[in-house]
Amino acid sequence: MVNSATGTSHAKIILIGEHSVVYHQPAIALPLPSIQTIATLNTTPSGHLIISESFTGKLDQLPVQMLGIQRLIEQLMERFADHQNGWVLKITSQIPQERGMGSSAAVAVAITRAFFNFYETPLERTELLELAKIEEIETHRNPSGLDAATVSSDQPLWFIKGESGQAFPLNLSGALVIADTGIKGATKAAIQAVKEKLATDPTAHERIKHLGELTKAAKQAVIDNNLEMLGQILDNAQLDLQALKVSSSELNHLIQVANQAGALGAKLTGGGRGGCMIALAQNLSSARQIASQLMAHGAKQTNIQPFKGATTNG
Numbered sequence: 001m002v003n004s005a006t007g008t009s010h011a012k013i014i015l016i017g018e019h020s021v022v023y024h025q026p027a028i029a030l031p032l033p034s035i036q037t038i039a040t041l042n043t044t045p046s047g048h049l050i051i052s053e054s055f056t057g058k059l060d061q062l063p064v065q066m067l068g069i070q071r072l073i074e075q076l077m078e079r080f081a082d083h084q085n086g087w088v089l090k091i092t093s094q095i096p097q098e099r100g101m102g103s104s105a106a107v108a109v110a111i112t113r114a115f116f117n118f119y120e121t122p123l124e125r126t127e128l129l130e131l132a133k134i135e136e137i138e139t140h141r142n143p144s145g146l147d148a149a150t151v152s153s154d155q156p157l158w159f160i161k162g163e164s165g166q167a168f169p170l171n172l173s174g175a176l177v178i179a180d181t182g183i184k185g186a187t188k189a190a191i192q193a194v195k196e197k198l199a200t201d202p203t204a205h206e207r208i209k210h211l212g213e214l215t216k217a218a219k220q221a222v223i224d225n226n227l228e229m230l231g232q233i234l235d236n237a238q239l240d241l242q243a244l245k246v247s248s249s250e251l252n253h254l255i256q257v258a259n260q261a262g263a264l265g266a267k268l269t270g271g272g273r274g275g276c277m278i279a280l281a282q283n284l285s286s287a288r289q290i291a292s293q294l295m296a297h298g299a300k301q302t303n304i305q306p307f308k309g310a311t312t313n314g
Helices: 064-079 105-116 125-140 146-151 189-198 203-225 227-243 249-260 286-295
Strands: 004-016 029-046 048-051 057-058 084-091 157-160 175-180 265-269 275-280 301-305
Touching: 004 146, 004 227, 004 265, 029 105, 029 146, 029 175, 029 203, 029 301, 048 064, 048 203, 064 105, 064 125, 084 105, 105 125, 105 146, 105 227, 125 146, 146 157, 146 175, 175 249, 175 286, 189 203, 203 227, 227 249, 227 265, 227 275, 249 265, 249 275, 249 286, 275 286, 286 301
Parallel strands: 048 084
Antiparallel strands: 004 029, 029 084, 029 157, 048 057, 175 275, 175 301, 265 275
């Protein structure tokens, strides 16, 4: 055991496939390594103390909304058969909560990595995901596993419900702008809206199928670094999502602003009815311009994720 150890993770977004993934179409999730969560463990003479933005206090006094974290930490303490040594766990995160960016999964992954580093124990990916699931089950009841898999990965994940996510190469240049409407996403309501739409509108089934086809095309565009094609795909996906009634006036407004500011394409990300939207930019200069316009027109926060081949211009 060391005196101090750190574990990290990052945010994620759904590039394409939200909602249609519920109906066994594929989805693509992207890691956002520039938006981090950090968990740091330091030894103390006694006790187990948590320090975070939403709570500071003893482990056994965590509020009900952090019960998943408590369950995970208790399991980690069992894993290392150590209830005697004292520690302070500090959690800091740049990921906004309830915005579809994997905040709870990122905390779980960072805590797990911190404990394994604290006890100087190698951590296999399969064990990491199994442990993160403890927190996710408590928080989300029936998690797909996509969030934990993506916030702990540096590659995009191709995901089909009931199957494990498959990584594939991220060859993109350019950058992604993520903008927060400031409104909590309403995933359950949006999922119910799609279900009702499918029951009453035959064209909704075609929309779901089309989203699956767009997702397959998006994967190839990512692999081929075809930014223009990917942008068109994102725009087309947004039209399907609007038709399925999972967007919102706030999301539609920011998407329009992004496209007018030079985005190659833009759409909502996550459950919809609030939360965040994403815009694809040709380069970092364009991404900064798009982000500036989004902030000027109502976005509460923006983040820019450069891709590996990102340049300032060109």
